[in-house]
Amino acid sequence: MAKIQKKNIEKKIYEYHAEMCKVFSHPTRLEIINTLRESEMNVTELSTRIGIDMGNLSQHLGMMRDRRILTTRKDGNVVYYRLANPKMLDAFDILRKILIEQIKKDGNLVEALEE
Amino acid sequence: MAKIQKKNIEKKIYEYHAEMCKVFSHPTRLEIINTLRESEMNVTELSTRIGIDMGNLSQHLGMMRDRRILTTRKDGNVVYYRLANPKMLDAFDILRKILIEQIKKDGNLVEALEE
DNA sequence: ATAGTATTTTATAAATTTCTAAAATACTAT
DNA sequence: ATAGTATTTTAGAAATTTATAAAATACTAT
Numbered sequence: 001m002a003k004i005q006k007k008n009i010e011k012k013i014y015e016y017h018a019e020m021c022k023v024f025s026h027p028t029r030l031e032i033i034n035t036l037r038e039s040e041m042n043v044t045e046l047s048t049r050i051g052i053d054m055g056n057l058s059q060h061l062g063m064m065r066d067r068r069i070l071t072t073r074k075d076g077n078v079v080y081y082r083l084a085n086p087k088m089l090d091a092f093d094i095l096r097k098i099l100i101e102q103i104k105k106d107g108n109l110v111e112a113l114e115e
Numbered sequence: 116m117a118k119i120q121k122k123n124i125e126k127k128i129y130e131y132h133a134e135m136c137k138v139f140s141h142p143t144r145l146e147i148i149n150t151l152r153e154s155e156m157n158v159t160e161l162s163t164r165i166g167i168d169m170g171n172l173s174q175h176l177g178m179m180r181d182r183r184i185l186t187t188r189k190d191g192n193v194v195y196y197r198l199a200n201p202k203m204l205d206a207f208d209i210l211r212k213i214l215i216e217q218i219k220k221d222g223n224l225v226e227a228l229e230e
Numbered sequence: 231a232t233a234g235t236a237t238t239t240t241a242t243a244a245a246t247t248t249c250t251a252a253a254a255t256a257c258t259a260t
Numbered sequence: 261a262t263a264g265t266a267t268t269t270t271a272g273a274a275a276t277t278t279a280t281a282a283a284a285t286a287c288t289a290t
Contacts, residue, residue, distance in 0.1 A: 013214070014142035014149075016225070020214055021145075024136035026278085027129035034129075043237060056279060058238055066227045068217050077236050077287040085213055091206040098200055099128070099135055102183050110131070112181045141248085158267060171249060173268055192257040192266050 023069045024092070028052060029060050033069070033083065033092060040073065040082035138184045139207070143167060144175050148184070148198065148207060155188065155197035 023029055031050050035041065043061065047054045061081055064070040069088065073080045083089070102109050138144055146165050150156065158176065162169045176196055179185045184203065188195045198204070217224050 011142065011146075013211075014145045016218070017145050017211055017214055018140050018142040020210060021136060021139035022277090025133050025140040027126065027133040030129045030132050030136075031126075044235090053280080054237070055239085055281075059278085062238075068221065068224055068227075074287095079237065087209060087213060091209040094202060094206040094209075095135060096128075096132055098202060099132055103131070106183065109183055112183075137247090159265090168250085169267070170251075170269085174248085177268075189257095194267065 020067050020069070023064050023067055024095075026060070028057075029064060030092070032057075032060060032064065032081075033088070036070070036081060036083050037089060040080040042078045042080050044078075046081065135182050135184070138179050138182055139210075141175070143172075144179060145207070147172075147175060147179065147196075148203070151185070151196060151198050152204060155195040157193045157195050159193075161196065 024033075028050065032046065035046060035049055041049070043054060043057060046061075047057050050057070061070060065072060065081075068084050070081050071084045073082070139148075143165065147161065150161065150164055156164070158169060158172060161176075162172050165172070176185060180187060180196075183199050185196050186199045188197070
């Protein structure tokens with residue numbers, strides 16, 4: 001394959017990778033992932049658990065489903081969401097652990113992010 | 116600790132976690148991380164490798180440093196950047212692997228993201 | 231068919247992120 | 261001090277993301 005073509009494919013992969021990671025870049029969506037850790041849940045219950053109105057929640061769920069982070073199952077008029085791939089929890093946990101260590105070690109982190 | 120207090124701390128952690136993940140939500144920043152995989156590199160070389168102008172690159176590097184994803188070392192007037200914690204590469208690789216599998220399995224992913 | 235519940239979609243305004251280009255800073259060497 | 265190189269910062273426009281509120285859809289039960 002030509003060099004220039006290979007380079008473009010790499011760039012494309014970085015774009016899709018970034019697109020996927022956008023899922024993790026919002027606190028509500030992280031809470032959704034963590035809430036679905038062990039089992040599926042329907043939209044109404046997610047809404048009360050997380051404390052967010054259903055319209056907004058549904059938007060978040062929709063974009064997470066577009067990116068294949070969540071999948072759904074429908075029973076009557078209830079929609080159940082669950083994690084598409086439990087391995088993503090490993091990535092979630094690694095980053096959260098790094099974060100917690102940093103907060104313990106480096107009090108300035110909080111300030112750096114709040115300026 | 117009071118229940119309401121605990122809830123607020125959890126919410127705060129989701130916020131910092133999301134703040135950290137914003138680093139991964141831009142293709143250029145993912146390429147920076149991948150480029151620094153084995154060794155540090157200075158800004159000028161990063162700039163030519165990635166093909167991005169230095170002003171913009173420096174902005175990305177700055178926000179990554181704020182979030183403690185990168186650290187720096189200065190030698191003369193050359194600034195070397197490196198990964199603050201190599202463990203983050205494990206998270207990077209897990210997600211990239213999930214992504215590659217999805218692209219192989221599910222041709223529609225690309226379309227879903229490009230609409 | 232009608233009413234009721236669950237979820238999604240839409241429109242729009244507000245907030246945030248990104249890129250660009252220019253200016254400023256930091257350091258080195260003469 | 262001056263000039264040159266490396267990096268950072270700034271200001272502003274453009275693009276994207278987010279929240280809110282309302283309307284629309286999908287399904288169930290009567």
